[in-house]
Amino acid sequence: MSNKAMDTTSLSPKKSTPTNFDESASKICFRQRSLTDSLSWAHYQNQHDHLYYINEQQHTLSLYLAGGYDTHRTDAPSAYGGPGKFCLMPKDAQSEWQLGQSQQFMHLYFSDDYLKQLALKMFDMDPRQLQLPELNYTSDAATEALFRHCIASSDWQSNDNHLAMEQMTNTILVTMLKNMGISKQAITVKGGLSPKIVALVCDFIQANYHRQIYLSELADLAQLSEYHFCRMFKASLAQTPQAYLLGVRIEQVKLRVRENTANLTDIALQCGFSSQSHMGRYFKKLVGVSPKQYRDLIMK
Structure with a gap:
């Protein structure tokens, strides 16, 4: 930067x-x-x-x-x-x-x-x-x-x-x-999703990260319009639903890279990415190194 x-x-x-x-x-x-x-x-x-x-x-x-x-x-x-x-x-x-x-x-x-x-x-x-x-x-x-x-x-x-x-x-x-x-700090805040809805939505993402998740599915869980759901999700979790899903997928990639020597292309598909390059681009953005570099670092 x-x-x-x-x-x-x-x-x-x-x-x-x-x-x-x-x-x-x-x-x-x-x-x-x-x-x-x-x-x-x-x-x-x-x-x-x-x-x-x-x-x-x-x-x-x-x-x-x-x-x-x-x-x-x-x-x-x-x-x-x-x-x-x-x-x-x-x-x-x-x-x-x-x-x-x-x-x-x-x-x-x-x-x-x-x-x-x-x-x-x-x-x-x-x-x-x-x-x-x-x-x-x-x-x-x-x-x-x-x-x-x-x-x-x-x-x-x-x-x-x-x-x-x-x-x-x-x-x-x-x-x-x-x-x-x-x-x-105990600053009074209003709005956002209730803890129950946050847990429901996050559990759904954790269980379905490997496939394409539609915003309408998450909004339906919260019983909100897509627009209001996105605003309230960001207020409650300091990130968009898309960013949260990406973070879950990256953590799954890290877990698989640490636990086995599977092909990176297979790992990408298992974790909801369309290709190894798609995974690598976002992995580098969030983790700072490529999946291969990450594997080399943790194996040292």
Whole structure:
């Protein structure tokens, strides 16, 4: 994923206007790593600049690896940065920063839907309850250790540690939710599918993933029109019915790849895909590696 896709701005680059993060002449990107369409990492260095930051596509969790003592926000009350300090910049949140001497930092980019699905899976939390706050210069020794020793020290150019990096990234996100108390929020929400209907629809998909499932079948189970069913399913599960079905199929592919050495074409057909290439395209999108690479990784 390119920086252009991750950091965007609507401000014109005038002399009196803070520089867009993406246009900073002093910024150096040491390395980038995209794990999936929803998760990516970047390692930067920057110094002596006045920057404007907004990410219109994903949330950003940033850790100062070194330096940052003179860096602070200029658009809001702010302390100063330093090694081990975290900043959380939710999607669409705007901020301005004055950078001091040379500093290095790592950004973890993650999509809103991915985080909501993770919260649902780990805490059985209604996705609509999840609202990320802006955080400036917080500290957490355990999360910092994961950043430094499990992510920063990894070889980002090799696919050999792909699964380990993804697992550590999920651990970081779950730890972030726990530390901020987000997993215990009790925001009142309305609408969506009832737990009984969610279970009924999901069980139906789990039992029939191997064949073509029609949207009308799912809507009939919920006794809703297709339009209202799709809206309420997305509200309750932070993904569309089609995305949920695809996720179930990908998990079945992973299970079969781990448990046997069957031909990948056979696995694709068993799991509801029209061909091996069809399966491979979506597997790479969600898992970050091809089915063959995934099999090689888990067999090492």
